[in-house]
Amino acid sequence: MEIKELDTEYIGKEIIHFDSIDSTNKYAKEIAGEKEEGTLIMADHQSSGKGRLGRDWTSPYKKGIYFSLILKPNINVSQVARVTLIGAAALNLALKDMDIDSQIKWPNDIVISGKKVAGILTEMSSDLNTIHYIVIGIGINTNLDKEDFPHDLRDKGTSLKIVTGGEIQRNKLLALFLNHFEKLYNPFKEDLNLEETIKICRGNSALIGKEVEIIKDGNIRTGRALDINHEGDLIIEFEDSIEIIHSGEVSVRGLNKYI
Ligand code: BTN
Numbered sequence: 001m002e003i004k005e006l007d008t009e010y011i012g013k014e015i016i017h018f019d020s021i022d023s024t025n026k027y028a029k030e031i032a033g034e035k036e037e038g039t040l041i042m043a044d045h046q047s048s049g050k051g052r053l054g055r056d057w058t059s060p061y062k063k064g065i066y067f068s069l070i071l072k073p074n075i076n077v078s079q080v081a082r083v084t085l086i087g088a089a090a091l092n093l094a095l096k097d098m099d100i101d102s103q104i105k106w107p108n109d110i111v112i113s114g115k116k117v118a119g120i121l122t123e124m125s126s127d128l129n130t131i132h133y134i135v136i137g138i139g140i141n142t143n144l145d146k147e148d149f150p151h152d153l154r155d156k157g158t159s160l161k162i163v164t165g166g167e168i169q170r171n172k173l174l175a176l177f178l179n180h181f182e183k184l185y186n187p188f189k190e191d192l193n194l195e196e197t198i199k200i201c202r203g204n205s206a207l208i209g210k211e212v213e214i215i216k217d218g219n220i221r222t223g224r225a226l227d228i229n230h231e232g233d234l235i236i237e238f239e240d241s242i243e244i245i246h247s248g249e250v251s252v253r254g255l256n257k258y259i
Contacts, residue, residue, distance in 0.1 A: 025137035094176035103206035107247035
């Protein structure tokens, strides 16, 4: 399988395409040991797409983009969550290339007009401190119609087709994403440089300046998102303290429309 417009050195160089699979993340984890960094697994349909926190990811046939990338950076386990931010920033840029404005809901959602259009699930295999591989899985709601969403998600989720009114070329968006991803991932992999990624996450944040709920180990606290620091952590002002929130530890919920 080849994707036109792909202009990368190693991201998406090998592409494994399925008409249908249970979950591209699950498959990517099964084969990651034997595959090169940058191998892309994509599917036109997932029968058991996985979201964060054990949720399902609705993956109707050819109506969304469902893919997973295998990465093998030489980084510390504590750095892994930052790969999610690189994915979010790359998707924000790819959508901009298609004249679509989106916001990044730190750390792993892309939202438009307060509704979720894409989500990222980053998983890894490691020893105490050595990473064997990372799988970053992304689901983008490109051409779903309202009826394609489960009832309980209809007011929280949307698709690019619903917001733009036009059919999205899935392969083009995927190629644009991969091109941006490689450019943002290289400096991170080489010397943990996240500068450009953070700039994009900050500049297009759905949270900064807003009241949010931080959910950690079942406890909910309300605060105001102040900023994203240079390490990609979220800074929250609570009633009597300012705290640094590391991604991977928490769930963030906006108090307004956005999820
Ligand atoms: C979330 O927002 O909860 C994350 C959603 C991630 C969905 C993608 S679709 C491709 C890849 N395969 C999966 O099973 N999940 C991810």
